[in-house]
Amino acid sequence: MLKRLEPFARCKRGMAAVEFALVAPVMIAMFFGTVELSEALACRSRVDRMSATAADLVAQSTSVSTADMTNIFGASNAVLYPFSSAQAQIVVSSLVDDGHGGAKVAWSNAQHATPRTVGSAVTVPTGLIVSGSGGSVIFAEISYNYTSPTTDVLPGTITMTSSFYSRPRRSTTVTHT
Numbered sequence: 001m002l003k004r005l006e007p008f009a010r011c012k013r014g015m016a017a018v019e020f021a022l023v024a025p026v027m028i029a030m031f032f033g034t035v036e037l038s039e040a041l042a043c044r045s046r047v048d049r050m051s052a053t054a055a056d057l058v059a060q061s062t063s064v065s066t067a068d069m070t071n072i073f074g075a076s077n078a079v080l081y082p083f084s085s086a087q088a089q090i091v092v093s094s095l096v097d098d099g100h101g102g103a104k105v106a107w108s109n110a111q112h113a114t115p116r117t118v119g120s121a122v123t124v125p126t127g128l129i130v131s132g133s134g135g136s137v138i139f140a141e142i143s144y145n146y147t148s149p150t151t152d153v154l155p156g157t158i159t160m161t162s163s164f165y166s167r168p169r170r171s172t173t174v175t176h177t
Contacts, residue, residue: 051162073090073111087112087144092109093139094138097134141162
């Protein structure tokens, strides 16, 4: 009986198919995981660019209106493409020197979020606003809830946040009309 099974034990013709059947699921899972991780990293990069764009566009002006802010939010949302901007929360604020080494909110505008309260204190990095200078900075904050298209490797929602400071270029402060 054992002599009849011996030719089957020596046969190697199906070995590659068996090895492929064992390795293929792992390779496919690694491929899709890499694709999903790449998408998440691309989104994170766009969220960072979005905050820089919003702050930079405001900092180029001496004064902004509500209509200007709508256009700035639109331009910032365009940076996020192809990801949906419906989940992007944008807050742009003008922070002015409070005379004590900190800053207070002069004005704030938001899209899909609550703007900062005018006059509220904000902690800024040391040296960003020189105390007693009367200077200001534009502060853009972005929060984005990223959801993977397949949710197989990255389940649930990942909240990505970014903030960016930009000094006004044409005046000491940017006013809001």
